[in-house]
Amino acid sequence: MNSIMKTRYLTGLLVACIAVALIASCKKDSKLPDQTPIDYTAIKTGVPNALDKLTDTLFKTYGVRVFYEFNPRVIDPTTFYVPAQFDKAQLYTKYVIEKTWLEPLSKSFPKFLNDQKPIEFLIVGTGIHFNSINSGTAAGAGLNAQYYRLGMGGVDNLAFTKAGIREHICILYHEHAHQLDQKYGRGYAYDRVSQGTYYQLNYASRTDAQAQTDGFFRAYGGYAPEEDFATSVEAMIRYSKADILKIVAKNAKLATKYQMVYKFYLDKGIDLHQMHDVLDDVVNRLPLQ
Amino acid sequence: MKKLYNLIFLAILFCMVLSCKKEALLDGGQSIERSGKLERDLKAQMHDAKDGWILFVSSLNTDVKTATPFIMKFDTTQNKVSMTSIYGNAVESYFKISASTGMPLLSFSTGSAISSVYEIGGTEITDYFFKIVRVVPDTIVMQSYRQGGTYQKEGGAILKLIRNTKPAWTRDWQQETTKIYTQAPQFFGFYMTANLRYASGEAFTPATIAFLKQSAGNYAFFKASYPTTVNNKQVEPITWAYYATPSTGIGPLGMLGYNSLFCEVSNGYSPASLFSTGPATLQKLFKTNYFLIRKVNATSIDVFALDKDGKEIITGTISLN
Numbered sequence: 156m157n158s159i160m161k162t163r164y165l166t167g168l169l170v171a172c173i174a175v176a177l178i179a180s181c182k183k184d185s186k187l188p189d190q191t192p193i194d195y196t197a198i199k200t201g202v203p204n205a206l207d208k209l210t211d212t213l214f215k216t217y218g219v220r221v222f223y224e225f226n227p228r229v230i231d232p233t234t235f236y237v238p239a240q241f242d243k244a245q246l247y248t249k250y251v252i253e254k255t256w257l258e259p260l261s262k263s264f265p266k267f268l269n270d271q272k273p274i275e276f277l278i279v280g281t282g283i284h285f286n287s288i289n290s291g292t293a294a295g296a297g298l299n300a301q302y303y304r305l306g307m308g309g310v311d312n313l314a315f316t317k318a319g320i321r322e323h324i325c326i327l328y329h330e331h332a333h334q335l336d337q338k339y340g341r342g343y344a345y346d347r348v349s350q351g352t353y354y355q356l357n358y359a360s361r362t363d364a365q366a367q368t369d370g371f372f373r374a375y376g377g378y379a380p381e382e383d384f385a386t387s388v389e390a391m392i393r394y395s396k397a398d399i400l401k402i403v404a405k406n407a408k409l410a411t412k413y414q415m416v417y418k419f420y421l422d423k424g425i426d427l428h429q430m431h432d433v434l435d436d437v438v439n440r441l442p443l444q
Numbered sequence: 445m446k447k448l449y450n451l452i453f454l455a456i457l458f459c460m461v462l463s464c465k466k467e468a469l470l471d472g473g474q475s476i477e478r479s480g481k482l483e484r485d486l487k488a489q490m491h492d493a494k495d496g497w498i499l500f501v502s503s504l505n506t507d508v509k510t511a512t513p514f515i516m517k518f519d520t521t522q523n524k525v526s527m528t529s530i531y532g533n534a535v536e537s538y539f540k541i542s543a544s545t546g547m548p549l550l551s552f553s554t555g556s557a558i559s560s561v562y563e564i565g566g567t568e569i570t571d572y573f574f575k576i577v578r579v580v581p582d583t584i585v586m587q588s589y590r591q592g593g594t595y596q597k598e599g600g601a602i603l604k605l606i607r608n609t610k611p612a613w614t615r616d617w618q619q620e621t622t623k624i625y626t627q628a629p630q631f632f633g634f635y636m637t638a639n640l641r642y643a644s645g646e647a648f649t650p651a652t653i654a655f656l657k658q659s660a661g662n663y664a665f666f667k668a669s670y671p672t673t674v675n676n677k678q679v680e681p682i683t684w685a686y687y688a689t690p691s692t693g694i695g696p697l698g699m700l701g702y703n704s705l706f707c708e709v710s711n712g713y714s715p716a717s718l719f720s721t722g723p724a725t726l727q728k729l730f731k732t733n734y735f736l737i738r739k740v741n742a743t744s745i746d747v748f749a750l751d752k753d754g755k756e757i758i759t760g761t762i763s764l765n
Binding site: 173174224228232235238239240243244280281285286288290311312314 | 446450453454457458519520521522523524536537538540542544549551552559562563565572590592595668669671674675711712
């Protein structure tokens with residue numbers, strides 16, 4: 156090795172040694188921090204009020220967590236709505252969610268409730284909007300195309316009377332039907348029955364009576380197959396079996412779809428006609444006007 | 445020369461290795477500390493203000509020169525807030541404190557006058573979530589979390605909660621407890637004259653107005669379906685008529701609130717003459733969207749309105765003709 160090579164070798168070795176020593180001297184954390192800088196999900200809660208206690212009881216009893224207060228982590232910030240008034244949220248939780256929805260289902264059709272319940276239920280004061288609080292027609296189903304979460308808007312305007320709750324529970328089953336539709340699919344055969352006869356946006360100019368002769372339980376069901384499915388469930392919760400049979404007798408396609416939807420639910424563990432009768436009885440016994 | 449190069453190389457290497465020291469900016473602990481301090485200060489200030497806080501909310505309508513006051517008392521144990529405003533007296537709702545981007549987030553978490561104002565629109569309240577920007581003695585600075593629309597940037601108007609030191613107007617406003625709607629029928633169905641004085645010195649031509657009760661059908665609709673009158677039970681819907689000439693009158697929707705008269709522009713309802721263009725005409729005429737009531741006399745009502753600093757900028761009387 157000549158002297159130039161030796162010098163370069165020694166210089167290189169020296170540089171490598173110093174680099175290793177310096178890099179090794181950098182202070183290292185013994186472990187990675189196990190916390191994010193800010194816990195965005197933490198909410199500072201005060202003393203639980205009566206409604207908080209009721210929602211806790213419902214969660215322990217049925218496994219459904221009711222939300223009536225919101226921050227941007229509960230519903231994403233591209234959704235616009237207003238929380239319900241506290242008194243309305245309290246009435247809704249007790250008389251709609253507990254007394255009319257969860258309790259009767261758990262007594263009459265526990266398997267259906269256990270298998271098909273959402274684990275979250277959102278109580279919202281206004282309708283749900285998607286561009287701003289004042290934009291367009293409000294939607295409820297927008298919250299309900301999710302398997303784990305059911306949400307109902309317009310609670311501030313709900314009449315907490317027997318008649319008001321009896322009608323509203325039909326809408327709740329309608330929204331829940333969208334979840335089951337998303338989850339299992341209403342089926343290829345279902346969509347073929349009324350294919351080509353849906354009103355689309357012209358449903359608004361049809362009456363419910365006209366819709367029934369055209370093969371839909373009500374005009375909105377004629378909008379599209381998914382609403383056809385959901386309004387069929389809604390109708391079976393709203394009308395007695397005898398009335399349903401009279402309606403479906405008006406149109407063979409409606410009769411076919413009725414059989415499909417009825418069986419769809421029966422396979423999941425609930426007889427919608429029996430549920431209709433149960434709900435009539437339950438709502439009649441509510442301590443409301 | 446080569447030794448010099450080697451030394452330069454070593455010096456650069458030395459600097460590079462030294463630079464691997466952690467940057468303080470990357471230390472999340474500072475965010476926690478800053479946000480935590482803001483939150484502690486916020487809760488301490490909320491808790492310590494015996495008489496609560498005053499928030500002035502400006503309209504986005506540039507014709508309106510006044511700002512609407514809200515007096516809020518926070519109970520940090522129960523997470524309750526009691527609000528006194530034109531929408532009602534000491535109405536309770538709930539609030540929650542959570543986290544936003546490096547700062548606390550105050551949510552008026554159940555329906556309240558704030559969510560009601562947000563729902564109608566047209567004011568600086570473009571959300572019911574507020575980022576807490578700064579907390580200094582006697583002032584809490586906050587910002588609406590959203591500007592109101594999906595495609596707008598994050599963050600609305602900067603608003604200030606000012607500690608309530610019971611300024612004179614709070615006493616003037618709250619001493620009058622007569623409910624005009626139920627206890628002073630003499631003011632309904634008759635021509636009246638509004639006479640206003642502006643602190644700015646602007647002239648006001650006396651205006652002929654009238655208060656009319658809504659029909660039974662309309663009243664039922666407002667109480668069941670219109671946000672302001674559904675959510676604020678102390679508010680009564682009326683027709684607040686204005687006659688530019690004896691033969692040309694309009695009949696916009698007006699509200700009798702807590703010791704107050706107000707009108708709001710709501711674009712979500714029709715007809716426009718009742719909900720939007722009509723109230724906008726009144727707001728332009730009076731340069732305010734509300735009057736606080738100082739006193740109800742036998743044949744007249746003394747009113748006033750404030751700017752965003754709490755200064756009385758409109759003083760007036762509405763008298764039976």
